[in-house]
Structures are given as C-alpha cells and as structure tokens.
Amino acid sequence: DTGVSQNPRHKITKRGQNVTFRCDPISEHNRLYWYRQTLGQGPEFLTYFQNEAQLEKSRLLSDRFSAERPKGSFSTLEIQRTEQGDSAMYLCASSSPRGNSYNEQFFGPGTRLTVL
Amino acid sequence: SQKIEQNSEALNIQEGKTATLTCNYTNYSPAYLQWYRQDPGRGPVFLLLIRENEKEKRKERLKVTFDTTLKQSLFHITASQPADSATYLCALALQAAGNKLTFGGGTRVLVKP
Numbered sequence: 009d010t011g012v013s014q015n016p017r018h019k020i021t022k023r024g025q026n027v028t029f030r031c032d033p034i035s036e037h038n039r040l041y042w043y044r045q046t047l048g049q050g051p052e053f054l055t056y057f058q059n060e061a062q063l064e065k066s067r068l069l070s071d072r073f074s075a076e077r078p079k080g081s082f083s084t085l086e087i088q089r090t091e092q093g094d095s096a097m098y099l100c101a102s103s104s105p106r107g108n109s110y111n112e113q114f115f116g117p118g119t120r121l122t123v124l
Numbered sequence: 125s126q127k128i129e130q131n132s133e134a135l136n137i138q139e140g141k142t143a144t145l146t147c148n149y150t151n152y153s154p155a156y157l158q159w160y161r162q163d164p165g166r167g168p169v170f171l172l173l174i175r176e177n178e179k180e181k182r183k184e185r186l187k188v189t190f191d192t193t194l195k196q197s198l199f200h201i202t203a204s205q206p207a208d209s210a211t212y213l214c215a216l217a218l219q220a221a222g223n224k225l226t227f228g229g230g231t232r233v234l235v236k237p
Contacts, residue, residue, distance in 0.1 A: 012167075041224060048132075050213050050227030051168065064224065099167050103223070112158065113225060115167030 010034060012116035014100050020122045021090055028086045029119045033102030040083050041113060042075055043099040044068070051099055057083060090123045097121075126151045130214055130228035137235055143201040145231045147214030150195060152226075154216035157190055157197050162211045162230065172199075204235045
C-alpha cells in the first residue's frame with residue numbers, strides 16, 4: 009500500500025495524559041499537513057511541513073500541541089496534558105508539486121482520539 | 125471572518141437522479157476550490173479541483189461549477205448510484221497560504237435504490 013498511513017488508528021486516553029500520533033506520507037511527497045475533524049464538521053487545518061520545515065501553525069494549535077517532521081519523511085503530532093476537548097479525528101495529508109502548484113492532497117485514514 | 129458553508133442537511137435522492145450540492149463562501153478569494161468525498165471512519169478522498177479562472181470541470185459522472193462573482197460552487201453527481209452515498213466536502217485554498225485547505229462542514233448524500 010503506497011498511500012498515507014497513520015498510527016494508531018484509535019487511541020483512548022485519560023485526561024492529562026500525553027499522546028503521540030504518527031503519519032507516514034506518500035514517499036515522494038514533500039508537503040505534509042495535519043488536520044483535526046470533529047463529528048459532523050469538516051477537517052480544520054492545524055499545521056503543515058515542507059520537507060522538515062514547519063511552515064505554518066494554526067491558532068488552533070495550542071502550546072500543548074507539537075508536531076515534528078525530523079527527516080522530512082514521517083511526522084509526529086504530540087498532545088500533552090490531553091483534555092476532553094481534544095477528542096477528535098486527527099488526519100494527516102500529503103501532497104507534491106505539479107509545476108509550481110500543490111493541488112490535491114492525499115489523506116490518511118486518521119487517528120481517532122478519545123479523551124476520557 | 126472567512127466562512128465556507130455547505131448545506132448541513134442530508135440530501136436524500138433516488139437512484140438515477142442528479143444530486144446537486146452547494147458550497148458558498150464569504151470574505152475569501154481562493155486560488156482554487158476542491159471537492160472531496162468522505163466515507164464514515166475514513167479520510168477524505170480527492171475528487172475534483174477547479175481554478176478561479178475556470179467555470180466548469182467534469183470527471184465521469186461528476187461536474188463542478190465555480191462562480192467567483194456569486195462566491196459559489198455547485199457539485200453535481202449525475203445518474204447517482206447507491207455507492208455514491210457519502211459526505212461531500214468542499215475546500216478552498218490560497219496558493220500563497222501553502223495550499224492549506226479550509227473545508228466546509230460537508231453535505232451527506234444518501235442515494236436510495
């Protein structure tokens with residue numbers, strides 16, 4: 009399978025615990041995006057990387073959230089001191105340039121986080 | 125503030141008919157607009173992209189229109205099939221903003237046989 013993969017698929021944790029999610033993008037894609045989606049809503053942008061550089065972070069990404077892409081390949085998203093409001097589906101997407109544009113994004117299956 | 129609105133009510137449609145979904149946006153000048161399909165428990169899947177200087181795009185049974193004056197896109201599924209049942213998401217992007225996508229809330233489509 010050469011698509012975007014995310015692990016784990018499901019995570020249940022207690023409030024106050026730290027969690028880390030991993031995303032493996034399509035291998036030749038140099039852009040990687042993180043989104044969060046709650047039930048009945050569309051995905052909301054969190055952050056994105058071009059290679060290993062984190063180029064933008066949403067104001068939704070509080071200081072409890074940190075994302076890395078150390079070698080420009082896989083990425084991790086860590087949430088510290090989880091809160092019940094963090095419960096959501098966390099989606100990762102990747103894309104590559106066509107000409108000088110990045111167009112469609114390829115999404116992974118998501119990690120569903122439940123904070124008890 | 126920027127807003128992207130899709131009809132939050134589910135669209136129930138008979139097999140073989142055309143489903144038409146609406147995406148309206150305000151305070152936004154997108155470089156392009158995309159439509160994605162999302163099935164329950166899965167990530168969105170890209171369907172079509174239409175640029176600001178394009179009026180219409182087609183792909184098989186799908187058609188998208190883009191009216192930058194009305195700030196509206198219409199998404200049509202012709203000859204709908206039960207397998208088309210899913211949530212359809214509209215997303216806008218600014219190339220200057222790293223092509224990050226801003227999504228609408230999605231419209232659920234249910235095609236009945």
